[in-house]
Amino acid sequence: MVRRPLEEAAAHARALGLSVAPVERSPYDTALDETDRQPTADGAFWTGLHRLVAERGGVLLEEQYVAHARRWHRLTAAAQVTLVRAGLTPRARLAVWPDLTDDIGAVRDAVLRGERRELLVQQDADGSFRPVRVAEPWMGRPDLAIAPIQAGPGRRATLVPLDPAERRPLLAGVLPDADGVVRARRRTNRTPADERRTLLGSLRVGTSSPAPSRAAWTTSECTSTWTTSGGAPSASCASPRCPGSTSSPWTTSPRSGGGSAPKCSTSTGGGNG
Numbered sequence: 001m002v003r004r005p006l007e008e009a010a011a012h013a014r015a016l017g018l019s020v021a022p023v024e025r026s027p028y029d030t031a032l033d034e035t036d037r038q039p040t041a042d043g044a045f046w047t048g049l050h051r052l053v054a055e056r057g058g059v060l061l062e063e064q065y066v067a068h069a070r071r072w073h074r075l076t077a078a079a080q081v082t083l084v085r086a087g088l089t090p091r092a093r094l095a096v097w098p099d100l101t102d103d104i105g106a107v108r109d110a111v112l113r114g115e116r117r118e119l120l121v122q123q124d125a126d127g128s129f130r131p132v133r134v135a136e137p138w139m140g141r142p143d144l145a146i147a148p149i150q151a152g153p154g155r156r157a158t159l160v161p162l163d164p165a166e167r168r169p170l171l172a173g174v175l176p177d178a179d180g181v182v183r184a185r186r187r188t189n190r191t192p193a194d195e196r197r198t199l200l201g202s203l204r205v206g207t208s209s210p211a212p213s214r215a216a217w218t219t220s221e222c223t224s225t226w227t228t229s230g231g232a233p234s235a236s237c238a239s240p241r242c243p244g245s246t247s248s249p250w251t252t253s254p255r256s257g258g259g260s261a262p263k264c265s266t267s268t269g270g271g272n273g
Contacts, residue, residue: 042173046085049081052170056099058075058076060075060097060121062095063089065093072121091175092184094174096171097169100121100123100156100157100158104151104157105151107158108139108140111136111137114135116161117134118159118160119159120134122149122156125152125154135159
């Protein structure tokens with residue numbers, strides 16, 4: 001009688017003094033995941049990437065092929081997109097970010113401020129990428145004997161948010177298998193488009209959606225937190241361009257039952273539409 005691999009493994013485990021019990025399904029079955037459906041790096045993803053490259057002149061593609069290992073690709077032409085796509089690791093998690101900049105001084109200033117945990121991504125003049133490091137304020141000092149952030153012709157750099165709550169890529173998706181099914185057990189970061197779809201999907205005809213008790217509103221210059229108390233919202237922010245300021249570009253719209261709801265009337269920029 002030929003034993004099946006499962007029976008052999010169970011017999012070996014028992015020989016080691018371990019307890020073996022059958023289960024109805026594998027705990028690694030993706031159907032058991034209590035998260036949203038994975039966005040797929042399908043045809044729509046690549047069409048969107050081609051469009052971003054054409055509109056912006058260049059973007060940065062992050063390829064996360066295992067949990068904490070990444071490769072970076074600067075894409076400035078449609079031919080590059082096609083070439084890079086062919087060499088990506090199966091089941092890799094992809095994220096598209098704004099292009100690197102040659103304004104090294106601005107990158108150094110941002111590193112010196114150290115406002116959040118970010119990855120420092122640098123590209124040399126020959127197109128190769130330097131080992132990526134977590135940005136620390138001292139790295140932004142230009143007076144060091146060997147500056148960690150190198151300036152010069154053809155050198156570019158950028159900062160990519162590291163904490164999941166801070167990550168808002170232009171596009172995100174996971175590479176599917178050859179049959180088009182996503183089997184990778186890793187989650188992409190939500191893009192602004194994902195958040196809009198979630199909001200619109202929650203709306204129903206003929207119903208009203210009450211305002212949340214707490215909401216964060218972000219612009220390119222500040223982040224303010226609105227808190228409702230007794231139907232009237234109040235804002236807390238140090239920037240003069242936040243809601244409630246006399247120079248604020250924000251407007252308010254009336255809400256039934258009293259109070260008003262903050263409503264942005266400007267664009268945050270960055271092409272995150």
